[in-house]
Amino acid sequence: MLGLKVEQTFVERGVSGSKPLIERAAGGELLAILRAGDVVITPKLDRMFRSANDALRNLEHLARLGVHLHMIDLGSDVTVNGIAKLVFTILSAVAEAERDRIRERVSTAKADQKSRKRYLGGSVPFGYSVAAGALIENPAEQEAIRAMAEAREAGKSLRAISADIALIGAIRLWIRHFVNMA
Template sequence: MAVYGLTRVSTLDQAEGTSLDEQERKIEAIATVAGLSVDHIFTDAGISGSVPLSERPAGGELVALLQSGDTVVCSKIDRLFRSAADALTTVKEWQESGIDLIVVAFGADPVTASGTSKLMMGILSMVAEFERDLIRERMDEGRAAKKAKGGHIGGTAPFGFRKLGEGRGAMLEPVEAEQRAIDRMVSLKAKGSSLRGIAETVKNEFGFVVSHVAVKNALSRRGEQNKC
């Protein structure tokens, strides 16, 4: 029967701060209240909560060690799980295997020990998932806004543009010759030409070797620009 703690932060900056230390102190404290002694605390630093527990470096070690009679302690439910469904499924599996989970935010009793604990875990798991969805939505909106302003959101520059700058400040600048080729693509598409046919025409007329996928993306991007 072993007692394991687990801490996690999503960025290396947080790992260098006090967040991990605070999580460890809370884990040790709640274990003492529960009359337990923590045998080892596993730490995943700079690991996103979207990564399944078993696929994280330290989380994978923890999962591999767990046996019937063991107890896992964490400070908050989102330190362990990536979604409400993931939390509820895993906790059920652990319960059936004789493994307890104590979450500092829920008190010193295992989350399956009472109806109240189970209810709180379900509610807070969904809250954690909702918060991650909001963060993801904000990131998507930020990328869309940057793209609309001519910013580059990663990867190689699409046909018709060249990348200027690096990192968050990277921008896309139109390449005149390639833009003329895209104009021709638009014209050919309007006449009913296939994507592969358009790619072949662009190669013959402009000398640019582009795939039918690149043609599709260029037409899509031009359509989005025309809507703005």
């Protein structure tokens, strides 16, 4: 439609647009190879930038290099078209505000889930198990935590406590092995 030929494609899977373009692997690679007359095509502004500052800084950098930035969602080259550049500037700020709102909502939801002792994913902390989506105390591990704390308060070194716990674990495995053989 625009007579542009795609010579190279840069794909960033699993990388947040909130990270500055230069700090992203593909973004840094892209910026390093650009020359005057090149055209960068991106489908959406918020896929390339989530910070208004980063978007405007990169737009100025590209314009100084003589590189054009064509955004499909805006329908034009934002480096030369005054109205498109205005829309780009406004939408950059909107994308940043949207990112901030998402962050706030996620943070609020996590705080709420945490206050209700809901399991939020990741490693289950020692001393707890997950049941019905909630963290619940694991009695045996809680007892081990108490024993370790008492040993530490009694002046035992961390290395000695670790050795004791390893020995207890080995003994339990040995007992389980022989119980299962019976």
